[in-house]
Amino acid sequence: MNTSKQEILSHHTHFIEWVKSLNTLSNEQWRAPMEENKWSISETVGHLIPWDEFVLEMRIPYFRLDNVILPPAPDVEELNRQSSETSRHQTREETLASFISKRQGLMEAISQLEDDLWTRQISIGPTKITLKEYFTNLAQHDHHHLNQIKNFLQK
Numbered sequence: 001m002n003t004s005k006q007e008i009l010s011h012h013t014h015f016i017e018w019v020k021s022l023n024t025l026s027n028e029q030w031r032a033p034m035e036e037n038k039w040s041i042s043e044t045v046g047h048l049i050p051w052d053e054f055v056l057e058m059r060i061p062y063f064r065l066d067n068v069i070l071p072p073a074p075d076v077e078e079l080n081r082q083s084s085e086t087s088r089h090q091t092r093e094e095t096l097a098s099f100i101s102k103r104q105g106l107m108e109a110i111s112q113l114e115d116d117l118w119t120r121q122i123s124i125g126p127t128k129i130t131l132k133e134y135f136t137n138l139a140q141h142d143h144h145h146l147n148q149i150k151n152f153l154q155k
Helices: 005-024 027-031 041-058 076-089 092-111 131-154
Strands: 121-124 127-130
Touching (some): 005 041, 005 092, 005 131, 027 041, 041 076, 041 092, 121 131, 127 131
Antiparallel strands (some): 121 127
């Protein structure tokens, strides 16, 4: 996939607008599990917040450095469990505002990355990946959740 930085920023702009539209859902739609023993829309949106924060704090600052070993990712299950718990206790407005704020911060940080870094290869553990691929993968993760939510709301 040949995704430019501008396409990634456009994705984030559209994704923020789509997430804002979730404010029109009923509380039942917002809080109900999307499938048995699965997350609600609230928890799904809420789990994106700490991951955006992780990318902002523990990835982007290192992308400009040469031969860097990136800090390890947090425990996925534990971070997701904590974010799920947090979103269950927040109001919809708090979750949405937090998501929008973090995602806008992420967009700002991405926009400040020099264009020549976009094709630079980084190592995450044994995996070598370009920044373009890294951010494309994150956008695909957003699309995965967008489709989950859309499918749930169409039921």
